[in-house]
Amino acid sequence: MQIATKAEGQRAIIRLTGRFEFSAHKEFRDAVERVMQLEGIADLVIDLMDVEYVDSSALGMLLMVRERTNSAKLGLTLANPRGMVRQALDIAHFEKLFVIS
Amino acid sequence: MDMATSALDAGGKGIRILVADDQRVNQLILEAYLRKEGHTVLVANNGVEAVEIHRTGHPDLVLMDIMMPEMDGLEAARRILAECGEIRTPLLFLTAINDQQTMIEGLGLADDFIAKPIDLAILRAKLRAFIRLVQSQRLLREQQQRIERLNDDMRRESEVAAHVMERVLAHTEMPDPDYLMYRVQPSAMFSGDMVLARRTPGGRLHLLLADAVGHGLPAAINILPLFFPFDGMARKGCSLATVARELNRRVRDLLPVDRFVAATLVSIDFASNSFEIWNGGNPPALVLADDGSVVERIDSMQLALGLNADNPAAFEPRHVRCGSRQQLLLCSDGIWDNPAFSAAGDAAAAIAALMVSTETRQRIDALFDAAIDAGQTDDLSAVLVTAKALPARTVMPDPRPAQSIGARISLQLGPEALRRTDAVASVLDMAGSLGLVDSFPALSSVLPELFANALDHGVLRLDGGDKYRSTEGYQAFCSARQERLDALGEGFVMIEIEPDYLGESRVLRVNVADSGMGFDWQAEDAAGARSPGDERGLQRVRAMVANLSFNGQGSEVVVLISARGDDEARS
Structure with a gap:
């Protein structure tokens, strides 16, 4: 999986590409830590547009981010899930825990 | 600890060196020099001894003369290398021979040559390179051993875990x-x-x-x-x-x-x-x-x-x-x-x-x-x-379903039965096996609520006032409840469940009565939403049933539950 991060004003965007699975654990966590260190960030967006697959460990990683952003009082959005990713989020009923756009 | 690792661990750069030479004077020169450099020296007088000492003394490095009695250096080197595992002991020939054939044969076996007579400056320079090699070999060997140990540990732990999982799932x-x-x-x-x-x-x-x-x-x-x-x-x-x-x-x-x-x-x-x-x-x-x-x-x-x-x-x-x-x-x-x-x-x-x-x-x-x-x-x-192959039957209720269901559950639970935590579950299970839960789904939510009221507030006379206000209140409530339940000598909860009619609609009538003193249900009705009855969870019950009423002093409650998909019976 590839991870790109950027900041637009108060919003930090983590854009993922490929298969989001357990093997991406460390990279993903590092990317989250990195953007959360940025000055003046109020919202974190995880862009799933180019993710083709998520496994349950990836859902677990999203729960971990949610805990981090909640305790840092940041907003968190899961953006643009498509296909199997959308389906996995639906089955897990993650709309009850996350803002999905 | 393996003897072979002691010299390095103790002194840092010192290693164990086997010197094989039949000339006493060469032995003495090398031994004195190497000791002074901080190494441990093992000495062999010929090829046979060299092979033996290599086997028992675990040297890190061998310095081997080629021309020796009993067994020459080439043969001894061949045997030593054959006995080494994947990690070969570095071996240097000490030689004055200028015979090209022997040189070529020797280079096939040894890692290097040192010419005789020995120039100590050259020996020292060459040894420095080999000591680095020995050190990295030793590190490699230790890592291999560590990996093997970890693998063993993991295998053992996995076996225990697998055993436990298997035994649990066998049940x-x-x-x-x-x-x-x-x-x-x-x-x-x-x-x-x-x-x-x-x-x-x-x-x-x-x-x-x-x-x-x-x-x-x-x-x-x-x-x-x-x-x-x-x-x-x-x-x-x-x-x-x-x-x-x-x-x-x-x-x-x-x-x-x-x-x-x-x-x-x-x-x-x-x-x-x-x-x-x-x-x-x-x-x-x-x-x-x-x-x-x-x-x-x-x-x-x-x-x-x-x-x-x-x-x-x-x-x-x-x-x-x-x-x-x-x-x-x-x-x-x-x-x-x-x-x-x-x-x-x-x-x-x-x-x-x-x-x-x-x-x-x-x-x-x-x-x-x-x-x-x-x-x-x-x-x-x-x-x-x-699903079971069932005989053909009418799924829709016939005109008098009370008779067709033909079931009425009635029981009285005394102190012993009340202490069992599964009392309500057993009643629901019974109702379920008679098909009543299936026809009147709200029963499984309503009955536990009514039973808890009858037991907690009726029989045990607990005040639920603080129960939902704080965690401490809830804990105090729970421990008081357990104390009174343990000590309960008399009292009962009576449950009666029976299919009935409300107008044209099928309903399930549920009566729950207790031996307690009841409560002022009329005040509750008059006061509306936030009233004493709410402490008893009755608001939730009301939302699930067609009708709820009290008898006597409030120690008996009667609810009518609508059949599945039959909501017009609700008032």
């Missing part, structure tokens, strides 16, 4: 092709998927298909804690909602924040082929007609176990009635997401197509074969329950 009900088939296929040594089945005292079958995040040992450890509460509660006949709620609580309390367990819980009453089902985070459960086509799908209703708030509403099951010989199929996402089914974009359709083309008893194996052929990357599990 679940075995598959029976007549009504229950299931299979679990881990992708590694351990499964993060689990299927559990247990009969309740009332003859229902409680089922659980659980899939923990990830796979392998960590996932297996995450699902193991579900076994005992599931099995214990099923044995007591607890309702599916109660089981689901308890499992959710366990997962939330025990597992880290990024871990959860997707689960489908099913409770089956084979007498009426009615199913209760709760799906939290698993792929849809499918009801299949006899020919395998999909009649109904039950999608994930809630978050997975561990992620739901501890709120009863999150655990209300769906009720499904199966026709004769129809089947209920549950799969984990290992099957649902497998390329064999997901490649075409509609896993439900692909699974249904396979089911249609497969004979009933082969269906589970057909699913697994297809998934394994297409490449298994996750744990696989599936359950197939077959």
